[in-house]
Amino acid sequence: MTDDSTRIQKNRRAQILEAGLEVFSVEGFRGATLDGIAQDAGLSKPNLLYYFPSKEAVYVELLAGLLDTWLDPLRALDPSGDPLAELLAYVRRKLHLARDYPRESRLFAGEILRGAPHMEGHLSGDLRRLVDEHAVILADWMDAGHIARADPHHLIFSIWALTQHYADFDVQVRAVLGEGRDPWAEAEREVEGHFRRVLRV
Template sequence: MSRPRTRIQQKNSETILDAALDVFSAHGFRGATLDQIAEVAGLSKPNLLYYFPSKEAIHLSLLSKLLDTWLDPLRAMDPQGDPLTEIMGYVRRKIEISRDFPRESRLFANEILQGAPHMRAAIEGDLKALVDEKTSVLQAWMDAGKIAPLPPVHLLFSIWAITQHYADFDVQVRAMLGPGHDPYAEAQDFVELLFTRLLALHHA
């Protein structure tokens, strides 16, 4: 049975993970090194290895936390709620995640671009099961005539693509908008309007 970590050990572990998030989100898993992570964390490499035995262990720890962050907004979509309210709530939470967790978004994007070597089981397991569950909810709302009929899984893909763009392409977004703009406030207004119109029922 392992001993609980002291406050200093917990702090150092969090410092390492935060530094690793910077390094991995900037360089990807392949481009990142333990030396880079140790330097950003302000710790020696032997000290870092006391907490995590390898680069892979640090990466997996970050990805496991990330998956919960990613899944929670979709889990919160309530089948008993008003469809537009629930979908717009999901869109809003995804924009907030892009705003509040841009490094995590880029870490996830890098992992997927590399073929998801460390997350394939989670993607094909927990994420797939949750998407299946929520697309069934979306389909039921569509079948009941509550929102416009669309391919539900592609609706989710579209929400992911648009909302995560603001984190993954932050530099480009800010360059295109110019100074004096709040990308995430503007994104929230636009994306909610876009999906509200897309999902609205049009009667002849």
């Protein structure tokens, strides 16, 4: 295989995955079709099937690449940093991730709502280990009196819920706020303010 053909294949796979992300984030897994993904990618269905044997194969590859991205903001939490500053920085990173990758956020939410059939092992494995490790860090900060006491796992859940809400329920947020308001600019101010109050000792 030549370098040109390898590059073409990589580009074509990326093109299909981009189309799949768009279709799955709008239609969900059940509503998405190979025909729809092929159309969005500007390819024939047989051409798409050369690279991916099913819509599930496209979906699984998208999810596999997504989990690492979704966990990166928590991995960046510095145990030796200032506890309040570190947690507020984590809130901002999660909010920016939801703002910059709304389709990925909806894809992930859709998978969870379906019972996570393609991610159950990752959720109870990599995700749980990472959250458990950081829950210990939060508990240590609470024990030292640096941040207000709460269940560390539920504190992390509340950060997820508030930050991802603005991507997953974008239509609702914009409808309620009305025209002329920037949900993301307001979210950064209000969500950070909320956690500053919650975490204050």
